[in-house]
Amino acid sequence: xxxxxxxxxxxxxxxxxxxxxxxxxxxxxxxxxxxxxxxxxxxxxxxxxxxxxxxxxxxxxxxxxxxxxxxxxxxxxxxxxxxxxxxxxxxxxxxxxxxxxxxxxxxxxxxxxx
Numbered sequence: 001x002x003x004x005x006x007x008x009x010x011x012x013x014x015x016x017x018x019x020x021x022x023x024x025x026x027x028x029x030x031x032x033x034x035x036x037x038x039x040x041x042x043x044x045x046x047x048x049x050x051x052x053x054x055x056x057x058x059x060x061x062x063x064x065x066x067x068x069x070x071x072x073x074x075x076x077x078x079x080x081x082x083x084x085x086x087x088x089x090x091x092x093x094x095x096x097x098x099x100x101x102x103x104x105x106x107x108x109x110x111x112x113x114x
Contacts, residue, residue, distance in 0.1 A: 001033075001034050001035065001091045001092065002034070002035040002037065002088070002089055002090050002091050002092075003031075003034050003035070003036055003037070003090065003091065003092045003093075003094065004037045004038075004039050004084035004088055004090040004092070004093050004094075005023065005036070005037070005038050005039070005093075005094055005095070005096050006039045006040075006041060006077065006080050006081060006084060006093060006094070006095055006096065007019065007038070007039075007040055007041070007095070007096040008040075008041040008042075008043075008073055008076045008077055008080070009040055009041065009042045009043075009045060009049050009053075010042070010043050010045050010049070010070065011045045011046065011047045011049060012045065012047075012049050013045070013047045013048050013049045013052055016040065016049055016052050016053060017052055017056065019096070020038065020040075020053070020056045020060070020063065023038050023096065024038065024056075024060050024062075024063070028062075035062070036062060037062040037063070037064065037084075037088060037090070038060070038062065038063050038064075038096075039063075039064050039065070039066060039080055039083065039084050039088065040053045040063070040064070040065045040066070040080075041065075041066050041067075041068075041076040041077065041079065041080035042065055042066070042067050043067070043068060043069065043070035043071070043076055044067055044068070044069065044070060050065055050067055053065045064088065066079060066080040066083040077095065081093045
């Protein structure tokens with residue numbers, strides 16, 4: 001089962017690398033039995049956020065980016081969640097910003113695998 005975790009960014013060049021590293025090296029390795037992916041929504045940030053993500057994509061094959069015009073947070077999430085389903089084959093799509101819900105869901109999924 002493929003789970004895609006989505007985060008939206010705009011002018012986050014100083015923070016996106018820390019988030020990617022945390023998710024890829026500390027969070028995802030603890031989640032067993034699932035194909036975990038991180039998908040970054042970036043609305044063409046002028047500060048180079050997308051370039052930083054693309055640099056990390058060389059290291060993490062389960063990292064992707066979806067760029068589009070700046071139309072607000074809701075539009076970015078809708079566009080990127082559609083990308084996760086249609087182009088990445090996601091079975092589950094969730095936001096990185098709902099950690100309590102995500103952990104409860106992941107625990108439930110892990111219990112169901114036993």
